[in-house]
Amino acid sequence: MNDQEFNDMRTNIERVFADLYLIDISTLNADQRKLHQRSLSAAYLALVNAEHSTLGQLTEDAKTQLIPLALNVQRLQHEVSGLPTPYEKLEAVAKELSAFGRLAQLL
Numbered sequence: 001m002n003d004q005e006f007n008d009m010r011t012n013i014e015r016v017f018a019d020l021y022l023i024d025i026s027t028l029n030a031d032q033r034k035l036h037q038r039s040l041s042a043a044y045l046a047l048v049n050a051e052h053s054t055l056g057q058l059t060e061d062a063k064t065q066l067i068p069l070a071l072n073v074q075r076l077q078h079e080v081s082g083l084p085t086p087y088e089k090l091e092a093v094a095k096e097l098s099a100f101g102r103l104a105q106l107l
Contacts, residue, residue, distance in 0.1 A: 001063045001070065006055040009070035012077040013050050013103070017043040020093060023086040032087060039093045042100035049107035062106045069106070072099045 001009075020040045025033055055063065076096050083089045 001055065001066050003055050005070060006066075009066070009073060010047075010050045012070075012073045013043065013047045013100075015077045016073065016080055016093060017047045019080050019089055023090060027086060028090075032090060035094050036090055039090060039097060042097050042104070043093065046100040046103040046107070049104050053107040058106070065102075065106055069099055069103050072096060073103070 017040070020036065020043055023036060025036060028036055058066070073096075076092060076099075080089045080092050083092060
C-alpha cells in the first residue's frame, strides 16, 4: 500500500460514514436504529483512527492487512452510493462491520 492508496481508503471510509450519518433515523424502526447506531459507531471509529494515522506509522504486517480491507471499503463505498433507500445502505454497511472494526484496530 502506498500513500495515495492510504488516502483513497481514508476518503472511502469518510464517504461511507457520511452516507450513514445522513440517514434520517426517524424513517427507521427500532431494530434499524440500533443497527444504524452500531454501523455509524464502527465507521466513525475507523474514520477517526484513519485520520490520526499515517502510513509510515504502521508496521509492514498492518500495511499488508490493510490492502484487502481498503478494497472492501472501496467496494462498499461504491455499493452504498448507488443504493436508493437508507435501509439498503444501512444493510450493506452492516454486513461489513467486521471490516470497519478491523480497520479501527489496525490504524
